Amino acid sequence: MAESLKGKPVADAIKAELTEKVASLKEKGITPKLGIIRVGARPDDLFYEGGAKKTCQIVGMDSEVFEYPEDIDQASFEKAVTEIGAKKDVNGILMFSPLPKSLDERKIRSLIPVEKDVDCLTVGGAAKVFTDDATGFPPCTPTACMEMLHFYDIPIKGKKCVVLGRSLVVGKPMAMLLLREHGTVTICHSRTENLPDVCKDADILVAAVGRAKMVTADFVKPGQIVIDVGINADPDNPGKYCGDVNFADAEPIVEKISPVPAGVGSVTTSVLCKHTIMACEMQNS
């Protein structure tokens, strides 16, 4: 039976560290603040927003939600995002995406100041990830995976790390973060030949492909560490979520595996707050 890499202890450790940081910032008269920009009211966004606000509250920082109707026009929304970006008291900005199709998302994203881009929504933020610029903030999800690996003392240096999925939100930045810590990194995807064998060869397998339970027994091997980034509707349990890994299949085989829910997803809002506090420190240094 594999060790379960639960997210809560990781998030708790981050929050404890952040609580101290916020307290010492407050002694200097500074309270870090996360700005959340939301257009419309998708249930998933509201759920994440609730978690983010709660984490802010736990660590002692402020948050503010800037909510707009789905039919907001481009010019008005550009003006709003620019104004939020200019707010001195907002240190980090999270904007839910995708935006409604009527909006030019690329343009909107570019209005977020890169120094407040705590979830890597801008081109400048992506560049910092690719070029290993420590002043940048990689997206929260792959950063949460790194926090998991660190917390559970899983060695990365020299190890075969296989990232399944190549999105700009998870797969590619994940690869860069693993490479930064001297992992040997393979990025594989739907077009990969012999995909199960490629995944099976990993010491650390990060599944970030967004397909429910696609990582089956033939993708894994004993001794392996599996980090499951997927959050998918569970086809077998209506109303429930499941990961990209078929947990029942993989768990008896591998050494350690993160569950879904209660795995990586439990860590992301703590990373969001961590980034915002780092941004606040840089903005006030």
Place this chain on the structure above:
Amino acid sequence: MAESLKGKPVADAIKAELTEKVASLKEKGITPKLGIIRVGARPDDLFYEGGAKKTCQIVGMDSEVFEYPEDIDQASFEKAVTEIGAKKDVNGILMFSPLPKSLDERKIRSLIPVEKDVDCLTVGGAAKVFTDDATGFPPCTPTACMEMLHFYDIPIKGKKCVVLGRSLVVGKPMAMLLLREHGTVTICHSRTENLPDVCKDADILVAAVGRAKMVTADFVKPGQIVIDVGINADPDNPGKYCGDVNFADAEPIVEKISPVPAGVGSVTTSVLCKHTIMACEMQNS
């Protein structure tokens, strides 16, 4: 005996295509121009510059060298680069690096307009590579490797592509370009455990580590395609160059291999001109 993936036929094909493009641009009264910025006069830079100027001449485009003394001060050089960047007739800019230590290279690079950044010297250029933005210009060397693979009809999609080296000039952008064409991409490096085995597992091995002849017989296998990006002083033949691959070792084993010299290095100035012409077309569209 392996097929030799020579660079000259690849460069010739690109130059033929570019000659036609330049001719049609000239009919519209437009002549693409490459601006080359050089500080000091390192022999390697002068050699590359000579090749670039010659390629420009062959395809019918203009080039201009902007040369500065090694002791130029930051302010003067910033002013010069800004002025070159603003020149309407200069469509692409190559700047030799590293700059003398007395200069802030990061700052200088940022003065090159991203739309003229034909060798990916800017952060904006790097972002375009990472985010698969087709308006960007990846560095010339990894692009030359892709031109080699295309010219010799080597399939990439689904194949195991192993990039040895993780520099921002070759390794990382090479990985992104292979990924863009649906390769399964592994980035390995000096810290990789069992490095020979990781390389041996490749269908396509790109050696870009900058260490003379380090890829020996135990890194390769029959059926493999090897692209050697290295240009190193040959420890066994003073005054000669060699690649990262021990050619004598690997050539009898693998299926196809690019030689050094006369391999990838013969293609880079053609890519530089291709990028400049693409930049010119975008600037005039």
